[in-house]
Amino acid sequence: MLRASAVRRNLAVATMSKRALAAEYAVRGKIAIRANEIEAELAKGGDAAKQFGFSSLIKLNTGNPQNHEQKPWTFPHQVCALLEAPELLENGTAAQVFPADVVERAKYVQKQTAGQLGGYTATKGFGFIRKAIAEFIEKRDNASVGSTLRSVDPEDIFLSNGASGSVTPLLTGLVDSAKDGVMIPIPQYPLYTAQLALLGGTVVPYYLDEAKGWGVTPEQLEESYDKATQKGINVRAITVINPGNPTGQVLDAAVMRGIVEFAHRKNIVVLSDEVYQENIYAAGKKFHSMREIVLGMGEPYAKEVQLFSFHSASKGIHGECGRRGGYLELLNFPADVFQAFVKLPSINLCPNIMGQLMMDMIVKPPAPGQPSYESYRKEYDTLFAGLKRRAKTLPEQLRKVPGITCNDIEGAMYAFPRIRLPQRYIDEAKAKGKAPDAVWCMGLVEQEGVVTIPGSGFGQVEGTYHFRTTILPPDEDMQDVARRIDAYQRRIIMKYGPVADSKL
Structure with missing residues (x-):
């Protein structure tokens, strides 16, 4: 990518589509970019971990389950593997390695698609x-x-x-x-x-x-x-x-x-x-x-x-x-x-x-009685139980942090806690032309290695501040999240004074 220079060019920020420039997607915004920079520094080793005060990031900014140690689902990936390597179906190898219902499903899809998985389909799909x-x-x-x-x-x-x-x-x-x-x-x-x-x-x-x-x-x-x-x-x-x-x-x-x-x-x-x-x-x-x-x-x-x-x-x-x-x-x-x-x-x-x-x-997952059903059910139930457990414990832990309140997580995979901040902290952020919760989230990733998204990226009632966090990381990481957030928020209060009370 070329850096900005004085060279005359037709396309510059000033001549770009105003609609394109107006579009914002907070999930992969400045906080995520800064997190990637920190992660690259940590990967170099040396004194990076000592410099930052942590050796790894806990990424809570995207609802991306398989980036949080969730293993790919066995049944669909086995079926897809056979469809990508149809010779395994043709030479009999598949029947020796995969469950019978996986082989049967792959053959069914192969028949329905005429084995053509590299061409266009109808606009609406198969x-x-x-x-x-x-x-x-x-x-x-x-x-x-x-x-x-x-x-x-x-x-x-x-x-x-x-x-x-x-x-x-x-x-x-x-x-x-x-x-x-x-x-x-x-x-x-x-x-x-x-x-x-x-x-x-x-x-x-x-x-x-x-x-x-x-x-x-x-x-x-x-x-x-x-x-x-x-x-x-x-x-x-x-x-x-x-x-x-x-x-x-x-x-x-x-x-x-x-x-x-x-x-x-x-x-x-x-x-x-x-x-x-x-x-x-x-x-x-x-x-x-x-x-x-x-x-x-x-x-x-x-x-x-x-x-x-x-x-x-x-x-x-x-x-x-x-x-x-x-x-x-x-x-x-x-x-x-x-x-x-x-x-x-x-x-x-x-x-x-x-x-x-x-x-x-x-x-259309494996049905009861099919060879893959028991393993599919076990994978499903184990993952759901983990999500349900963290949906309960995360709000409970966050409510113990001074200045933070959090509604129960009834569904999905996120919490949207409210942050109350010292008035001096709020005034300082606004004086710099920045949203206070964006400053808070940037500090959280730089000082504690916890990647979240400021509530201002999602919209919120004026005068309130929030952040979004997922519940996807493993239990041990989520326990560490609450500890890091607590330490960070207490440092802010110690430096800037008590949190500003709000009637909102």
Whole structure:
């Protein structure tokens, strides 16, 4: 990469797209960049560990399970191995090495794909995988409500490169100018604001209530919508992230019905981010898909509320982030809109094949009685138990740190603790033109080797400060996290004075 110089060039920061420059993605922002620099210094050895005061980083900034010692899932990786080396199926080696159901599944996929895993697929992905996803959705929702809802048409399903690959085309189809707005929960996953910035659309924030477990209130929805329309914004859609990222809450069915009623009354589309649907830890909490809620409410909602729902191979218990597998389901869109929407992902030809196959094996894992079932069940249960344990212990440990409060983690894989800081610390950060929680997070990685993300990167009520942390590292690392954060926060208080009290 060439460094900046006085040489005359057509493309410079001043001439770049203003939309590109406006797009921000805090998950891989300045804190993560600084962490990479520190990690490179530590890798050199010598006096680096002594200089920093720690020998390794604890990375809590991304929901990337397999970067936190989570082993790849045996069954899907065995199937993929055979598909990538089909000669093992042909010469009989596979039957000597792999369980019979792995061999059978690989042969089934090979037949469905005609063995062509290096070519383009249809824009919406392989038909047999979309059929498996349709069956998965029906089984999930029918079991939840205890009755039979409308069947799922595989033609309404689009496979994608992760859930992110679904968000881009659907927002492209919704947003035409800065006059078009999309309601986004705050705090939010920054993918949505970044994409809206690139498209030139307007973010219409609705604030989650931290005092009510990051709940969605009807009053906040109405206030958010009214403020936008008074400014001449055409609100096109509302985004719902359930379970919540970065906030870790799980929405109750009654709250979701309120959102559906609101969307119907305002005639706006619902975008339902459901990538953490397997990650439910709190007693008494249950995942409800937005599709289940819409159809379960009956007429007029079941026929008139338009819904985009998406899921991913990256999260849940499997954590296959790098495979980039995901899907999008459309509900209640007329044929002409549907056909126009098909055109958008077709610009990128098709989703990657291995991501499609991973999604297939997530929605259709080994069944009871099959040779791989017991090992699959053991892997699943062990990982889930670890996540559930850390979801309980991390907030408990953080609440012991002076100036930090933390809501329970009901689902997903994150906590979003609130930090109360000394007023002098806040004033000093603002005088430098920096967000106080960003300064806090930068200090945490530089002084303690703990990588988090400032709440300002996700949005928060003005005058409050937060950080996002995952619960993915092993138990021993998570115990060390609380210790390091406690030591760091106490040093700040010792230097700057007591934390500023807040009525917020």
